[in-house]
Amino acid sequence: MAAIFLVRHGQASFGAADYDVLSDRGAEQSRAVGAELRRRRVGVTEARCGTLSRQRATAAAALAEVAPSVVAKEDPRWNEYDHVDIAAHHGGGAAQDSADPRAYQAALDAALTGWVRAGDASPCAETWPAFLGRCRAALDELAATLGKGEQAVVFTSGGVIAALCGALTGQPDTGLLTFNRVTVNAGITKIVTGRSGTTLLSFNEHGHFDGDGATLLSYR
Known part of the structure; x- marks a missing residue:
């Protein structure tokens, strides 16, 4: 089976004039999640990110840690809702x-x-059905490009991850809120895909923010 890791962007600048900029903590979180992917020995064959600044910056910092030769391909379908x-x-x-x-x-x-x-x-x-549709299309297209055993990383946002997790667990409407409100910055969600379909394997992993990394944990 192939694997897709969905990574929420690092902390943005909540309450500032320009939200779409990583905070200092967000930049640290981005490096930390890259180091975590490296620790797990994730072999990145494909990388994607949205076109938002916070997503692109997270991708650049994380990939520098885990796969320096890989550049994330930008795709606006991975952007957050407005x-x-x-x-x-x-x-x-x-x-x-x-x-x-x-x-x-x-x-x-x-x-x-x-x-x-x-x-x-x-x-x-953008309506909810349109948002869900473009998120699912982006995931399906990426999954179709992966061969057996290949691994991809996507740097996106909490709403996108929540919508996809809701869809994969059969509750897209209620899943958006259920998953969205608890996603952590630079958390990792793992999806596996193969002949039996696409399955949510784990949601919102953030063990890299336990122990000495606890000061980096944030939800907004």
């Missing part, structure tokens, strides 16, 4: 607030719930 647009249409315009991240998370959960329930009728530029 949280600003979703909040505007389904969450009363709730904005990121670094002083109260829990309140923002609650507002985002409510907005995402409304977005999912609205389906194709949502006024957002």
Whole structure:
């Protein structure tokens, strides 16, 4: 079987004017997850990332640790949902607030719930069915390129990982929120694919942030 490792990007700049930039901690997390993949002896034959700055920066830092000769191919289908647009249409315009991240998370959960329930009728530029469809298409296309025993790494975002995990466990609508709210920055999710199909093997692994690395653990 082939394996695909989905890596959430390192911590971005929550509450800042430009969210789409890795924080100092995010840069450290990116190197740490690369070192973890190297420790596991992951042989990277393919790498992908979205086009967002935080995803590309995470890919560059992690691959420098585990596969310096590999360059991640950018694909916008691995980009995160537009949280600003979703909040505007389904969450009363709730904005990121670094002083109260829990309140923002609650507002985002409510907005995402409304977005999912609205389906194709949502006024957002990208509806939930369209988002899920392009994430699944990106995964299916990558899986089709891998031969037996090959391994790929994708540097993406929490919503993408949550949507795919939900789909692979048969609960795409509820899975988005269930998985999304607990994904850690630079966590690792493993998917295996072969003749029997594509299967979620592990979700949100972050043992590389245990012990001495505990100070690097973050969810937002």
